Amino acid sequence: MTKPVIAIVGRPNVGKSTIFNRIVGERISIVEDVAGVTRDRIYSSADWLTHEFNIIDTGGIDIGDEPFLDQIREQAEIAMDEADVIIFMTNGREGVTLADEQVAKILYKTKKPVVLAVNKIDNPDMRDMIYDFYSLGFGDPFPISGSHGLGLGDLLDEAAKHFPEQDEVEYDENVIKFSLIGRPNVGKSSLVNAFLGDDRVIVSDVAGTTRDAIDSEYEYDGQEYVIIDTAGMRKKGKVYESTEKYSVLRALRAIERSDVVLVVLNGEEGIQEQDKKIAGYAHQAGKAVIIVMNKWDAVDKDEKTMNEKTKEIREQFQFLDYAPIVFTSAKTGKRVHNLLPVINRVSENHAMRIQSSILNEVISDAVARNPAPTDKGRRLRIYYATQVAIKPPTFVVFVNDPELMHFTYERFLENRIRDTFEFEGTPIRIITRARD
Numbered sequence: 186m187t188k189p190v191i192a193i194v195g196r197p198n199v200g201k202s203t204i205f206n207r208i209v210g211e212r213i214s215i216v217e218d219v220a221g222v223t224r225d226r227i228y229s230s231a232d233w234l235t236h237e238f239n240i241i242d243t244g245g246i247d248i249g250d251e252p253f254l255d256q257i258r259e260q261a262e263i264a265m266d267e268a269d270v271i272i273f274m275t276n277g278r279e280g281v282t283l284a285d286e287q288v289a290k291i292l293y294k295t296k297k298p299v300v301l302a303v304n305k306i307d308n309p310d311m312r313d314m315i316y317d318f319y320s321l322g323f324g325d326p327f328p329i330s331g332s333h334g335l336g337l338g339d340l341l342d343e344a345a346k347h348f349p350e351q352d353e354v355e356y357d358e359n360v361i362k363f364s365l366i367g368r369p370n371v372g373k374s375s376l377v378n379a380f381l382g383d384d385r386v387i388v389s390d391v392a393g394t395t396r397d398a399i400d401s402e403y404e405y406d407g408q409e410y411v412i413i414d415t416a417g418m419r420k421k422g423k424v425y426e427s428t429e430k431y432s433v434l435r436a437l438r439a440i441e442r443s444d445v446v447l448v449v450l451n452g453e454e455g456i457q458e459q460d461k462k463i464a465g466y467a468h469q470a471g472k473a474v475i476i477v478m479n480k481w482d483a484v485d486k487d488e489k490t491m492n493e494k495t496k497e498i499r500e501q502f503q504f505l506d507y508a509p510i511v512f513t514s515a516k517t518g519k520r521v522h523n524l525l526p527v528i529n530r531v532s533e534n535h536a537m538r539i540q541s542s543i544l545n546e547v548i549s550d551a552v553a554r555n556p557a558p559t560d561k562g563r564r565l566r567i568y569y570a571t572q573v574a575i576k577p578p579t580f581v582v583f584v585n586d587p588e589l590m591h592f593t594y595e596r597f598l599e600n601r602i603r604d605t606f607e608f609e610g611t612p613i614r615i616i617t618r619a620r621d
Contacts, residue, residue: 187438188230189348192241192267194292195274196284200304203331204274205229205242208341228437228466233341236348239437241267270298270347272340273323277303277314281321289321298347301326302340307333356411361532364413364439365477366467367449368459372479375515376449377401377412380522405525413439437466444576445473445532445610447524448505452480452494452512456501464502471577473535473611474508475527482514507603509610531610537578539606541571544580551601557594565589568620578613583620590617 193201209229231240273292275285292299303315306328318326327343329336356362365373381401401412440446446467450460467474476498484490495510502508509527513520548570557565566585573581582598584590595615602613 187441188238189236189269190239190241190267191270191272191344192243193272193274194243194288196282196288199274199276200331201274202242204272204302204304204329204337205240207331207334207337208233208240230437230470233338233345236341236345238345238348268297269349270300270344271295272344273299273301273321275301275303275318275321275326277306277311277318277328280314281317285321289323293322299323300340300343300347303328304331306330306336357409360409360411361445361528362411362413362443363445363447363528363532364443365447365449366439366463368451368457368463371449371451371454372515373449376447376477376479376513376521379515379518380412380524405522408525408529410525410528413442440467440470440472443472444535445475445528446470447475447477447528448508449477449479450498452478453483456497461501464505468504468612471612471614473531473577474505475524475531475610476502476505476508476510477524478510478512479515481512482517482519507609507612527610534608535577535611536575537606537608537611538575539572539578544570544572544602547601547605548582548598551598555597557589558591560589560591563589565591565594573616577611578608579616580613581616581618583618585620587617587619 193205195201209231228239228241231238271292273288275281301318301321301323303318303326306312306314307330312328315326315328327336327340329340365376367373381403403410403412448460448464448467450456464474464476478494478498484494491512494512498510499506509531511520511524511527513524515521548567552567557567563586568583568585570580570582573579580602582590595617599613599615602608
């Protein structure tokens, strides 16, 4: 199910990144008391009570030497396009500023719900500072404190009231849903058309042609699939065409609905930093992953080129060391249908269950071969392991003290599990718990 999206919007230095980090629960955005310090739009998943959602920290868009108010305008317009709910952040200690009023004027034009937050209200004696913000015209302001974490519950309660109703097609559990994610113009839509054998998805050399995610039902050799083509940019414009950050949110939405994610790279342009950022979301979401180097027909190559490129991909995408790599050309159709057997295989691995008795034999053998190191005279003892979930395969390991499970030893156990069972294409997760 696609999660609703909250965007945090406001002029620089009102505490957007601090609030983002509080909501997400970890320090993802860089926080510094300098205007414009957040250089990348940051996306993450979060939850509040029974609600799960994606959240965007829109702070500090870097669009060159544009006038200050133009930056604010571009930021607000992007948030209007991307979000289901907008949290409009202001600074209670500074009162209503001209920049706040400029943001408000832009937000008036959107049909998206706007929740007004007044930050830096650090104690009840400061609540009188919020009354001036009624003049912005967004109803009751919500006093919050990013530094102390105050008021965020009420703020998220109000935002959640405006989440859209979910109305999505439910597919049979035997249907494999896979999506294609990547930067604009890497050939995602062309690959979809190559699969389907017709021009069902519009293809253009202009980045961002695809407007919304498109589901294409497809059957091959008795297996039913749903192909989710990641939507591209919603509109053309200087900011949208000068940066590829906005493809990430489309990727997030497609990833959530997928069993298998194809991370599509552009063979002509090579690997770029944005490729790794987008791929990271598929890994974090626990989806099965295949790396697809598309436009391979446009690459000058010899008998060594594919091996060299494979080595480069492994070096650049070390966190996806489990993902198979397929070289394709959507233009010529070469190796496109080689993807389907790989999709089938990694989808099956993603849903694989291992019997507890067999799993524990593997764990016991691994520990016998390589006992856990001691920590201050104490040694980790592993009592029992069991698989508790699929998609991705998730294992709970019961031990004497979870603090003794070093990440390197956890990685060792993961590798032993991978060596024994066929988990190509899927991440696996290990959770360490103390035995009661």
